[in-house]
Amino acid sequence: MRRAAQYAGVALVATVLISGCGSSDNGKKSDDKPSTSAAPAAPSDAPAAKGGRLDGVYGARSTDGVIGMSVSQGKAVVYANGGKRACTGTVDEKADPVKIALKCADGNTERTAGTVERADGKTLVVSWGAGKADTFTRTGDPAELPSPIKLGG
Numbered sequence: 001m002r003r004a005a006q007y008a009g010v011a012l013v014a015t016v017l018i019s020g021c022g023s024s025d026n027g028k029k030s031d032d033k034p035s036t037s038a039a040p041a042a043p044s045d046a047p048a049a050k051g052g053r054l055d056g057v058y059g060a061r062s063t064d065g066v067i068g069m070s071v072s073q074g075k076a077v078v079y080a081n082g083g084k085r086a087c088t089g090t091v092d093e094k095a096d097p098v099k100i101a102l103k104c105a106d107g108n109t110e111r112t113a114g115t116v117e118r119a120d121g122k123t124l125v126v127s128w129g130a131g132k133a134d135t136f137t138r139t140g141d142p143a144e145l146p147s148p149i150k151l152g153g
Contacts, residue, residue: 052071052073052074052091052093053093053119053121054071054091054093054098054116054119054124055071055072055073056070056071056138056139056140057069057070057138057139057140058070058071058124058136058137058138058139059136059137059139060134060135060136060137062080062132062134064080064081065080065081065082066080066082067079067080067111067134067136068080068083069124069136071091074090074091074092074093075088075089075090075091076088076089076090076091076100076102078102078111080110080111084106085104085105085106085108086104086105087102087103087104087105087108087111087112088102088103088105089101089102089103089112097115097116097117098115098116098119099113099114099115099116100113100114100115100116100126101113101114102114109129109130110128110130110132111128111130111132111134112128112129112130113128113129113130114126114127114128114129115127117133121138122137122138123135123136123137123138124136124137124138
């Protein structure tokens with residue numbers, strides 16, 4: 001139960017980061033009405049629009065603790081070191097093999113250049129440029145996560 005709660009927390013934060021946060025209006029007021037043409041959320045049994053085959057929420061254990069990763073529409077977030085390390089970036093599914101390029105907020109480079117060694121829908125094995133390798137287990141689907149949260153606006 002605790003492990004599921006850890007991954008759910010990582011997934012929620014990752015969704016917020018991947019979706020973007022804040023407001024782009026720079027504090028200006030607008031008389032524009034919100035668009036009403038937004039598409040409804042995709043049912044959980046349908047693939048997300050523009051989603052990749054790796055889209056999902058993953059968890060792994062390594063010598064430095066629990067690692068969470070969320071992949072959605074070509075973007076990725078990795079949390080490590082007890083959630084103290086956050087790395088964000090991109091997933092290039094067109095590359096062969098698939099490449100993950102991240103930048104960590106604290107400057108760490110252990111998990112910034114990844115190569116997907118195996119992805120079978122349940123397990124994702126990533127070799128990192130710094131010599132580490134992680135075997136992630138899929139813990140969720142982005143379509144099942146709460147809708148993105150907008151902060152500050």
